[in-house]
Amino acid sequence: MRTLFCLVCAFCGLTTIQARQRQILDADWLFLLADSVQMSEVDYDDSAWRHLNVPHDWAIEGDFYVGNPSGASGGALPGGIGWYRKHFQISADPSPKGSRFFLEFDGVYMNSTVYVNGQEVGFRPYGYSTFEYDITPYVHQGENVVAVRVDNSDQPNSRWYSGCGIYRHVWLTQTHPVHVKHWGVYADARVVKGKGRLDIGVSLDGAGTVENTLMDSNGRVVGRSRGLRSTITVTKPLLWSCDAPNTYKVRTEVKVRGKVVDIYETTTGFRDFRFDPRTGFWLNGKNFKLNGVCEHHDFGCLGAALNEDALHRKLTKLKAMGVNAIRCSHNPPAPELLNMCDTMGLIVMDESFDMWRRKKTQNDYARFFDEWHERDLSDLVMRDRNHPSILMWSIGNEVLEQWSSAEADTLTLEQANLILNAGHDESTLAKDNELSVQSLLTQHLAEIVKRYDTSRPITAGCNEPSPNNHLFKSGAIDIIGFNYHHQWVKDVPQDFPDKPFIFSESVSALQTRGNYMMPSDSVYVAPKEWWLPYTDPSYMCSAYDNMHASWSSTHEETWDVVKHTPYVGGQFIWTGFDYIGEPTPYGFPARSSYFGLIDLAGFPKDTYYMYQSEWTTKPVLHLFPHWNWVPGDEIDMWCYYNNADEVELFVNGKSQGVKRKTASKDDPLCTAYHVGWRVTFDPGEVKAVSRKDGKVVCEQIIKTAGAPDHIRLSVDYQGQSTIFIMAEVVDRDGNLCPWAEDQICFIYEGDGEVLGTDNGSQTSMERFRVVPSVDGRLPTPHRKAFFGKCMVVATGNGSITAKSATLQPGVVTFTVEK
């Protein structure tokens, strides 16, 4: 899909040394899941190793197993130590006076050691940091070999699925000896008195002159400047916003004796934003809520391996729900996520760490924190600070330093989780006039951020709402961010006078797509208290918005607080998509989360439409559940709607009454956000009609499905090189069979491959990816339907035929660039 990507190729007048060339180094790596010191050596025999392209995640290819040390929290998938090797050519002469060469890894999970031609060039423990090595002293003209040892064997080290390997892109950059340093341009774009003010700072390696050209998105030059520090003013800038994400490009040219030796491009954007203690969030003079979601980095069946199409699909589905903000929880994201947020108009909270000194799992980043935090945090801010989409930095999520209890360092995973969710007593909070070690550490981290960027506020996800939380007490947190604790929001103005407020994390409702726990007006809390286990043989949660964990709430409950409290700037719901790992409230065989508004396969759960009805102006009428029950069953039918005054429900043509959304508690099945009816099931059809001023706005009919008849395939999302195909089990009239669990095999013909399959079930033990068996055969990818549906992800030009034992097959033909 990608070949050579040059910011600039050879320039006129440059004969021997080329200007900057940035080349993606993803193709043709060799991989082995084994460990030996000799694997770093130049002439090590790697001829039998597996050929693959990175981004790659070896854990997603494994089996779910209760004994895997990652535990169910980590997705019950394997870890281990793996090696990657790549042979590559260098045509120029590397030397301090000749060309310089840099190798950049966007992310390797974790503990990576990089060797070039047998020599160690560096070690990086944090699996989410981007890092670059100057490999000029180690390379030569001709063939070179890079070897990367990735060690994810010390587990558990994460509270969610991390993935294993070189799971983001790798880049090889060649420069002139005089060049812009790594992340060496800081384009600080602000709006000052209606004008765009761009302060540009350039850091050079070597001595040269600098000229900057600012261009709008049509390539028109709108300003120029010279020197290492300069300012460009744009009189009427096109502002960056969620609806119109206008960006600009700074082209930095470095010259030596009049000749251009480097060109470096930076995307930037002007926007005027603030968080107000009384009125919440403002962007370009508009006051609105941050309708955000938290996201982990995995792509379901594709694992942690970055796939731009999967990422774009994620963001597209979230944006269609009305999401305008993403929190990269709880670590630096892939650079591509930020690029997409820039161009799609999604606001970002960029987060650094899930823990500081105090660990949450046995082998997590806490063991590296003292030595590495300064480097990792600086690198995050340096890498990301030019993105117009980022409007705040988070220096940590629910770090145990919120409290002063010292035993945290010796806790087991279970104990740490309990402490996380339980809160602490008064004695562990900051005292008046005290600036504790924890508060000093908070100040120190904030100071690191401000060293590299003063244009954005700093927040942290805090699950201790008291103002005596050591983080708050430090004074270094610009935006008070609560995780949960919506009941405490009323105290915010008095507890934090003059500080803006957001929910850095909210809700944590628990849902399985397609499963409905009735009566729907009962709220199921699972577990009832944080210290109690929760079991249910179904290992499912409820797709009505009526189930959540003890520390959390229903979606409607928190949204109601956000919507009606002017000083709440917005929220980041936990989570947009389900993710692998953290299967609260269950343990193994549950291995992925229940928190998402969209399941792991990418199918929206019903509550997705509640937000769509509140957050967008798109006409919404979403009636659920299905209409396949036992005759005589009492069924709660819910409906989310907007742009209408009322909805009427009909069962087999008979009206069940007209209902309106209401904040009064008179009808237990109706709230300010949905209407509901308790009706008796009778096979046939159920119909909802929404009306405004007596006129029909929308209509939805659900029919009782007959016997499963055939498999219907349809394209869920087509990206540039990956296609997502939905398989549904339907009756002969095309009605979805909501209970179908048929095993579906996907027969692929074409020049690409099947990358994975999924169905959104949190307990499916089927492998996500099929990989060749020892004898080289590739098993047929398969997946059971889950509440009637599953998904297959593929590449190439070809066709997929979906077959099962008893259903008529489905076929889909497609063309996707490889």
Ligand code: GAL
């Ligand atoms: C929060 C935490 C998240 C996730 C969530 C589940 O406390 O920040 O990472 O664990 O709880 O409810």
